[in-house]
């Protein structure tokens with residue numbers, strides 16, 4: 001029998017996490033090069049319909065790993081059930097999307113299986129029969145190719161957005177129900193919730209001026225506010241700015257904040273960590289101002305200005321005022 | 328509460344980094360600092376101690392230079408420190424790092440162990456979770472709120488895109504802390520002075536080596552990532568740069 005790549009899909013409250021399809025796309029791509037086959041497992045309770053949805057992809061089989069203890073996510077129940085399942089199936093490779101949920105249990109699952117987990121990969125290489133996973137290091141300043149040094153099953157997670165979910169090939173697979181091995185979790189989970197309703201809706205803004213730690217002090221936010229004003233845009237920020245309380249959380253862009261896609265996104269003193277980029281890379285035009293020519297933000301910018309934002313921003317604000325007056 | 332805080336020393340955020348000759352890591356002649364979420368983990372431990380009493384112990388695994396992060400923690404109010412001191416500790420994967428820390432604290436019983444949610448250099452986001460597995464304790468990740476209850480802990484977990492969840496669990500437990508959970512304090516002058524007399528225990532490589540295994544992953548090569556998008560780079564005096572950007576916004580991007 002062919003070696004298997006097992007994709008661990010994710011659901012919450014009756015909905016699939018779309019990142020699951022990204023991981024299926026990754027698995028299909030690896031399978032093409034290695035000749036391995038792709039299977040999917042979905043842990044949960046009452047998940048037949050979701051398993052059917054996954055089965056619309058070109059994979060060999062979908063397992064619905066059903067158990068009452070898997071109804072609401074806990075690391076204890078997930079590790080227990082998946083450990084048993086993976087131990088029985090002995091796949092060559094186990095792939096996960098690098099979601100908050102996976103971050104919570106996958107390391108523990110790997111160690112329980114006495115195997116390695118290469119986390120937060122952005123791609124892979126198959127070189128002379130060896131599988132390498134590419135991951136960002138030093139906050140995106142470098143990349144590394146990392147290999148497994150021990151025996152399979154090998155475990156790896158893929159960063160959100162590293163593959164495209166809509167590129168997962170369609171097909172039709174059979175669904176097999178499996179009763180999960182169950183344990184009583186030590187963790188008691190309560191409802192998932194959002195904080196009070198947001199006062200601003202950044203997703204509707206056409207122009208966003210976002211500031212990062214390069215702004216140095218709260219009072220310097222005025223620079224960004226000026227620039228946003230002449231552009232008729234909104235001010236937003238990277239996480240550290242909101243952590244400091246300089247701007248409210250509702251103006252934070254990124255994986256733990258808002259996702260936006262304005263016509264114009266100007267990033268001032270933002271390094272371009274992946275958790276920020278996932279929230280704004282859909283912007284039509286990205287202008288980045290950063291004093292470090294190696295800052296990862298320049299990799300996704302349309303226009304990159306290497307310079308001191310305290311010099312460049314006032315000049316830019318003036319120039320835009322002029323352009324507006326002339327237009 | 329007796330609390331252990333795991334602190335890693337990482338290259339400073341703003342310093343330029345260069346590849347080493349083997350292309351497997353960076354050149355180490357740079358300045359270092361405390362991994363950012365670890366500073367929040369320490370702050371949270373100090374606050375819990377202030378509320379509930381107890382002791383805060385800090386631990387790091389790394390070369391001699393890493394002692395600095397322990398000194399800073401002692402100056403902020405930690406009671407004592409443990410330094411697994413050897414250059415070799417830097418070459419361990421997350422599993423072995425967790426094993427080494429577990430070995431160094433064998434015989435101590437903590438009510439709570441806190442780590443950062445991930446490091447700013449390798450960034451595996453695994454060490455804390457693995458430590459929980461090794462110690463057989465429950466754990467939770469990406470925590471932005473901690474309340475002690477009669478039976479254990481009530482915790483606020485951050486989830487994606489502005490979602491949150493409260494969970495409860497018994498203690499002892501291991502938590503990985505997210506930046507922003509609290510406001511950081513500065514060390515006071517008195518604190519810095521007192522830190523010099525606080526106990527710092529060194530643990531040698533040989534003491535924990537029997538508990539370590541083979542690294543199950545390997546860095547084949549490190550490199551500067553290849554650009555995926557064509558970026559128009561502009562440099563020069565501010566006024567000229569501003570003109571060029573505005574030109575682009577008007578003519579190419581048509582957003583002005």
Ligand SMILES: Cc1cc2nc3c(=O)[nH]c(=O)nc-3n(C[C@@H](O)[C@H](O)[C@H](O)COP(=O)(O)OP(=O)(O)OC[C@H]3O[C@@H](n4cnc5c(N)ncnc54)[C@H](O)[C@@H]3O)c2cc1C
Nearest residue numbers: 333334388417420421442443445446449450451452453454
């Ligand atoms: C194959 C391989 C080769 C490596 N080679 C080198 C090298 O040559 N030089 C080098 O400097 N690094 C090297 N590393 C990095 C290595 O030391 C990692 O730092 C280690 O694996 C811990 O994982 P992490 O940094 O991803 O921590 P994460 O799992 O992201 O850290 C989470 C939290 O765990 C705690 N923590 C992590 N590490 C420590 C620690 N050492 N002490 C105390 N608390 C800690 C902190 O609270 C941190 O916030 C290598 C790693 C691998 C896998």
Ligand SMILES: Cc1cc2nc3c(=O)[nH]c(=O)nc-3n(C[C@H](O)[C@H](O)[C@H](O)COP(=O)(O)OP(=O)(O)OC[C@H]3O[C@@H](n4cnc5c(N)ncnc54)[C@H](O)[C@@H]3O)c2cc1C
Nearest residue numbers: 212213214238239254255256257269270271275276291309
């Ligand atoms: C689970 C998780 C979730 C996260 N969620 C988010 C999120 O939703 N949003 C988010 O933004 N981050 C998030 N982060 C944090 C993220 O990893 C980064 O730490 C953060 O985005 C860095 O913010 P920054 O770019 O402002 O700061 P830094 O990385 O410190 O960068 C500051 C930049 O400013 C530049 N600079 C300094 N001075 C000047 C000057 N005078 N002129 C011009 N440039 C200057 C520097 O060169 C540097 O590039 C998350 C992290 C984790 C682990």
